[in-house]
Amino acid sequence: RQLARDIHGHGGWIATFCVGVLPVAEAGLLQNRRATTYPYSRNHDNPGRLRELGVEAVNETVVFSDRIISCAGPAASLEVSCRLLEGLLGEVHAKEVKRLMCAPDDNY
Secondary structure, three states, rough: HHHHHHHHHOOOOOEEEEEHHHHHOOOOOOOOOOEEOOOOOOOHHHHHHHHHHHOOOOOOOEEOOOOOEEEEHHHHHHHHHHHHHHHHHHHHHHHHHHHHHHOOOOOO
């Protein structure tokens, strides 16, 4: 949790997958912000846990909030990676990486 606070506090980006957003929320970085998480756990209510931590848990594939990227599952890994590249390097460079990867040029 402290690592997430340190990274974010120094202007860094945080990209999470599935339930990786939970420690970020536990660090207090998503209070009163939107985020998503893996919704299909048989043993845990991950969206409910986000709500308990003061997060607006939404049913979306990928969510951005103040340099924090959360996603609902591994199928969104390419979108998360491209969004992170865009945040770190800018839209032009992210689009070039996507082009070189032959990735679809849609919303990310």
